[in-house]
Amino acid sequence: MHKNPLEIQHWTADDFRRHPFDKVILPLGSLENHGWHMPYGTDALTAHTFALDIAARLPGTAVLPLVNYGMSHHYKDFPIAASLAPETMTAIIRDILTSMWEHGIHKVLIFNGHDGNIAPIEIAARAVKVAHSEMRIIAMNDWWNLVADMVPTDFFEVWKGSGHAGEAETSIGLEMFPELCKPELAAGVVPDLPPYLDIKWKFNELTNTGASGDPTRGTAEKGKEMRRVVVETVVKLLLEMEESGWDYRSDAVK
Secondary structure, X not given: OOOOOOEHHHOOHHHHHHOOOOEEEEEEOOOXXXXXXXXXXXXXXXXHHHHHHHHOOOOOEEEOOOEOOEOOHHHOOOOOOOEOOHHHXXXXXXXXXXXXXXXXXXXXXXXXXXXXXXXXXXXXXXXXXXXXXXXXXXXXXXXXHHHHHXXXXXXXXXXXXOOOOOHHHHHHHHHHOHHHOOHHHOOOEOOOOOOOOOOOOOHHHOOOOOXXXXXXXXXXXXXXXXXXXXXXXXXXXXXXXXXXXXXXXXXXXX
């Protein structure tokens, strides 16, 4: 097996003794249907790749083993979805963060690839932060929204690139793991959802293909630019955090 110096599971205790790190990235994914054209592990593969990209540009950073499962109950009508209960996902995240604290690693970036993990991340991270105030926990909950904010308004062709295995996600897959994608089978549905209101849907209420949005508009070229935007933005922000020692507190009013 090729040893990746960024991945903690490839290290020995001797490696850590010689080259200690003080920051880790925790990638979170899922195992669920992504239409006819994308792999079940799309969210996990994406989060893991982004984590490695970011760690490679942030000295003193290692990547924790990927959590391949997520809270995917809302996708279970399209086989195959291997879902964790919300409280299980919350406990996994909380326990990993607590383990880092126990070993003196107090700077953690959670890089999430799946919408169903956002609530468990919030609950777990808040609990650990309250219990251990010295922890510095940053969550990249939704890289897809970062992309939507950072690219030109005409970058995406349909529904602002949104969707599960839609234009944006298909594009990132064609950039990161094209050998696992079948773009010739892409088919999605653009649902009629109101702005501002967060409807708690089950996915089969939105589409009959396992994909939403328009994956036929996805391209590797778009994916390459999306990957650049996410990595450069997150690295820039984290380097700024490094300059301040991850101290984001403002001076108290006197």
